[in-house]
Amino acid sequence: MTERTVVVGAALLDAGRLLAARRSAPPELAGRWELPGGKVEPGELPEAALVRELREELGVDAEPVERVPGAWPLRAPYELHVWTARLRPGSAAPEPLEDHDALRWLTPDEIWDVPWLDQDVPAVRETLAHLGAGPRAPRTPR
Numbered sequence: 512m513t514e515r516t517v518v519v520g521a522a523l524l525d526a527g528r529l530l531a532a533r534r535s536a537p538p539e540l541a542g543r544w545e546l547p548g549g550k551v552e553p554g555e556l557p558e559a560a561l562v563r564e565l566r567e568e569l570g571v572d573a574e575p576v577e578r579v580p581g582a583w584p585l586r587a588p589y590e591l592h593v594w595t596a597r598l599r600p601g602s603a604a605p606e607p608l609e610d611h612d613a614l615r616w617l618t619p620d621e622i623w624d625v626p627w628l629d630q631d632v633p634a635v636r637e638t639l640a641h642l643g644a645g646p647r648a649p650r651t652p653r
């Protein structure tokens with residue numbers, strides 16, 4: 512039996528743009544881009560974890576919209592699940608408060624301009640497909 516821990520990743524959307532966050536730690540992940548989020552705590556609903564993590568990491572008041580079907584393996588025992596999400600009215604703008612040192616709102620044409628974590632690429636691709644943007648192959652990694 513494999514114990515899996517879910518990491519929720521937010522596809523935070525605003526005006527057709529997707530928020531990407533650059534990790535500042537740990538060293539092996541620093542400098543690569545991800546969907547903001549984090550580990551679901553025992554007994555916590557994933558949607559609640561998403562709201563909590565986005566408040567802690569970005570200082571925003573966000574709400575989950577829907578789960579993107581699929582689950583993507585991360586370093587064991589973690590597994591990435593993605594929810595689309597949006598800012599609630601009156602939310603502050605996101606800031607890189609912890610875990611990240613840069614944020615970018617990416618238009619559909621800019622999605623592959625940042626070096627996503629390798630393990631996030633299929634999740635981001637699937638998210639775009641789910642959103643109807645159509646799957647696009649990432650450019651050759653830089």
Ligand SMILES: Nc1nc2c([nH]c(=O)n2[C@H]2C[C@H](O)[C@@H](COP(=O)(O)OP(=O)(O)OP(=O)(O)O)O2)c(=O)[nH]1
Nearest residue numbers: 518519520545546547548549550585589628630631
């Ligand atoms: N949040 C997030 N984590 C990801 C993604 N891709 C990926 O490999 N990870 C990894 C990085 C971490 O090893 C793990 C999630 O850890 P985290 O540091 O974001 O979560 P957390 O805030 O709950 O962690 P902690 O410091 O409280 O232990 O999953 C992603 O797209 N989003």
